Amino acid sequence: MVSNLSIGATRKKKLKVRKKLREPRFCFKTMSDVDVLDDGYKWRKYGQKVVKDTQHPRSYYRCTQGDCRVKKRIERLAEDPRMVITTYEGRHAHSPSHHEEESQASSKLNLFWQ
DNA sequence: CGAATTTGACCTGCGC
């Protein structure tokens, strides 16, 4: 029981820091067989949850870099399992690194962007 | 060794 209180207190502290500033969200529809598209940034998975609208789990990623605290949300379409919706939340504070793979991914991003 | 990843549990907001 005490453990529960300890954990609850720790978590409460962070929730208190919650900000009401909502940054614009950019949704991009991408066609790829992989969950993580290398767009030049480094992403660290911090959560996974299943949404009712879709019969597939949703992945949550966070940008880990010097001053980059951008959040990325990846959801899979139920009608099109090979289609992935990548939602970027926040704005990057640094320039992305151009990688060869990016060039390859660019080929796929050639489709429709919202 | 360090970093990254995974799962579970908990909390908040909104709708009716």
Place this chain on the structure above:
DNA sequence: GCGCAGGTCAAATTCG
């Protein structure tokens, strides 16, 4: 007012 859903964090474990 209550319930539901979604979202986030912490800890533990594993890989190179």
